[in-house]
Amino acid sequence: MTETTLAIGELEQLVEEILRKGGLSPLHAGAVTRVIVAGERDACKSHGVYRIEGCLRTIKAGKVVPDAEPALTSDGTAIVRVDARGGFANAAFELGAPVLAEKARTMGLAALVINDCTHFAALWPEVEALAELGLAAMAMCPSYASVAPAGGSAPLLGTNPFAFGWPRRDKDPYVFDFATSVAARGEIELHRRAGKTLPEGWAIDPDGNPTTDPEAALAGAMLPFGGHKGSAISTMVELLAGVMIGDLTSPEALEALGTTTLAPAHGELIxxxxxxxxxxxxxxxxxxxxxxxxxxxxxxxARLPSQRRFAARAKARAEGIRLSADEMALLERLREQGLEAV
Amino acid sequence: MTETTLAIGELEQLVEEILRKGGLSPLHAGAVTRVIVAGERDACKSHGVYRIEGCLRTIKAGKVVPDAEPALTSDGTAIVRVDARGGFANAAFELGAPVLAEKARTMGLAALVINDCTHFAALWPEVEALAELGLAAMAMCPSYASVAPAGGSAPLLGTNPFAFGWPRRDKDPYVFDFATSVAARGEIELHRRAGKTLPEGWAIDPDGNPTTDPEAALAGAMLPFGGHKGSAISTMVELLAGVMIGDLTSPEALEALGTTTLAPAHGELIxxxxxxxxxxxxxxxxxxxxxxxxxxxxxxxARLPSQRRFAARAKARAEGIRLSADEMALLERLREQGLEAV
Known part of the structure; x- marks a missing residue:
């Protein structure tokens, strides 16, 4: 099959056109496009153009406010808060990040709370943006209940990503961003689509028994990474980035959404x-x-985390982003049919 | 062998007497006693009376200032800093904790930086003390280089503990505290003393090959928990609680100390x-x-972390702390001989 090579800016134009046709306001179409194209640019396929369909499905289902105007409030504390008003988190982060950075410089450390957002994409865009401003950063959020706690038998925790960034002079930052489940849900989904079995230790079936079948795993529960330690970190994410910020935990997000196929609504803590x-x-x-x-x-x-991603980024900047014929066909279809296609 | 049962207060008196005979000032003898007895009370043997000898060895080697007066500085930022002036960290934490709590209440979040301390004991006493004040807390510190990063072959990271606490009304708090290595160094040491082999995946030998021999593990390197994810969290601890606070990283702490048998000097971030x-x-x-x-x-x-510890605590409060004849003999010897015994 022939591949197509697009410059980063060309792919951005195409994705933004799709998202605007799907009903996103210019503010959100721009912000969501940036993270999707960043994923594709970094050869991080599970956060690339593959995510557009889920984004459109979420719009179509009425589970995100496509033209929400995020609202920022900041007082004398070290907390800045952005109410995403039901919109995607990305624009809310872009609004809050400069104020967060200013507070961190003044007070030494500060927190950005994003409430009532629909979360979409990875957390490395957040910590990388702050690292570019010379700051170290942690970011975390719940997702929806799909992971059993260590010693448990049913979904309770989310895949709860945890990300960290450290700024480096004239170099790509030190960045990690991982699901606190053994694998990201997207990886299990990719195994299912490819008809592959899962490695052992990733998941349990609906009866709580170990499984390597992606379908059984998606119907059952994923497992946290690193046994009880990863389970504890995932629980910390529920408490800090769910309960503490007055937003939904993963079981609450699943209950509110009623499905695992749309982008979940909750909050985020940076x-x-x-x-x-x-x-x-x-x-x-x-x-x-x-x-x-x-x-x-x-x-x-030993490699630093994200090294492969930064290498792919440098290549994409020099040579453009390569998309398969299938990916191009999908993008064309989405551009032509909009929400009808999903 | 006959066991001896001591009331918590009786064991505190005995340990404090030993530490004062060992040269600790009343301030430090009290603070260190509290965490050692808390370890023993919680059936957390690796942080109980077993640690007294290491504490005395560190004093004897001149690697801790036994009568340091910790000094607190606090400005308008969200950071409070305690210079431990080469003393044990515990008294520094006790000095800083109320100011940290006050700042967190005013600003939403705050950081306590402890510099130039000798670290001793677990981190759960820190996060539990803050949870008792109604605050959520994270605590972390480097140790000394003894863990190979994921994909590496030699000691670079410390066992870098990471702890978290969440306050609960009228209940023991939600608390976890774990080494970011698969096992704590103390656990490998206990295997060595007991002549037991290690589980697989805990360590590599000096040539970088997997080993189950505790001697080879102590001469080689331990491994981080959870593969590259645990390795990343451990690196975050080096960056935030070492580099960022202007204190030693684990490789620097090892170089400064020149041995792995004494308590390491570095900083701590809460x-x-x-x-x-x-x-x-x-x-x-x-x-x-x-x-x-x-x-x-x-x-x-599914169990919450620390549940066993809290159960042991309730039992110790009701029935006292049971010590083996060997443990009592050790305590007696230390009380009689002081630093001569180590």
Whole structure:
């Protein structure tokens, strides 16, 4: 099959056109396009154009407000809050990020709470945006109940992503972003579509027994990574980025949505730290000291997280983004038919 | 062998006497005693009386300032800083915790940075103390290089504990505290003493090959929990609680100490969050909503972390702490001989 190569800007135009045709306001179409194309650009297929259909399905089902105007409130505390008013989270983050950064620089650390958003895409765009501003950042959010806690037998926790970024001078930041389940739900879905069995330890079936069948896994529950430790971190995400911020936990998000095939509505929590402020008065430049640590990784042949993603990004910037004939056909169909296609 | 049962207060008196004979000032003897006895009380043997010898060895080696006066500085930011001045971290935390709590209530979230401390004991005493004040908390610190990063072959990261606490009304808090290595170094040490082999996946030998021999593991490197995800979290701890706060990373701490048998000197980072402040203006009481989540754990037979520890605590409060004849003999020897015994 022939592949098509599009410049990053060309793919952005195409995706934005699809999303606007699907009913998203220019604000949201732009913000969602940026993260979808960033996923494709970074060869992070599970967050690339594959996600457009889910996005359109969520619009069609009336489970997202396609023209919501996010509203920011900020007081004298270290918390800035953006009410997404039922819209996608991405525009809410773009509105809140500069205020969060300013607060972190003034107070040393600060929190951005996004409420009532529909979450879509990965969390690395958030922590990377803050790293570009010279800040370290953590981001986390619930999803919908699809993971059994360690020792449990049924879905309760979400795949609850947890991301972290550390800024580096003249280099791609140190970034990780992972599901607190062994695998992301998207990966199980991709196994199902490809007719492949799952590795052991990923999931349990509806009776609570281990399974390698993607269908049984999707009907049963995924497992947290790292046993009780990953289960604990996932629970922390429910508490901080669900309960504490006054937004839905993963079981509540599933109950509100009634399905696992649409983008879930809940909140998101992002913490930002100013290393310059924290290191003030102490010996050593934190940026330089972090590089010593990163060099030690390389010195023993260990990769930093996201290295493959950054390599793909550099390639895409130089050579464009390659899409398969199937992917191009999907994009064409979505452009022509809009919400009719999903 | 006969066991001895001591009331919690009796064991505290005995341990405090040993630590004062070992040269600790009353401030430090009290603070260190509280965490050691808390470990023993909670049947958390690896942080109980077993740790006294290491504490005394560290004093004897001149690697801790036994009468350091921790100094607190607080400005208008959300950061409070305690310079432990080379003393054990526990007294520094006790000094900083009320100020951290006050800042978290005012600003929503705040950070306590402890610099130049010798770290000793677990992190759950920190997050539990904050949970008792109605705050959610995260705590983390480096240790000394003993864990290979995912994909690496030699010690670089510490066992870097990560702890979290969530307050509960009239109940023990939700608390987890774990090493980001598969196992704590103390567990490998206990296997070595007991002549037991290690489970697979815990460690690599000095050549970077998998091993189940505790001696080879202690000479080689431990492995992070959960593969690249645990490795990433451990690296985050190095960056936030080492580099960012202007204190030693785990490889630096090992280099400064020159051995893995003494308590390491570095810093510690504790974050506190006020759920009432975060949830302000949102529907639902965060304390009540968290209980719904915890009940769902119980409903599917999953344990909350620390449940065993809290059960042991209740038992110790009711019945006292049981110590073996060996443990009593050790305590007697330490009380009589002080630093001569180590």
């Amino acid at each position: 913490l930002a730290f100013d290393p310059a402020r924290f290191a003030q008065g102490r010996a050593g430049d934190p940026m330089a000291r972090a590089e010593v640590l990163f060099e030690a990784f390389a010195g023993q042949g | 974050l506190a969050f006020d759920p009432a402040r975060f949830a302000q203006g949102r529907a639902g009481d965060p304390m009540a909503r968290a209980e719904v989540l915890f009940e769902a754990f119980a409903g599917q037979g």
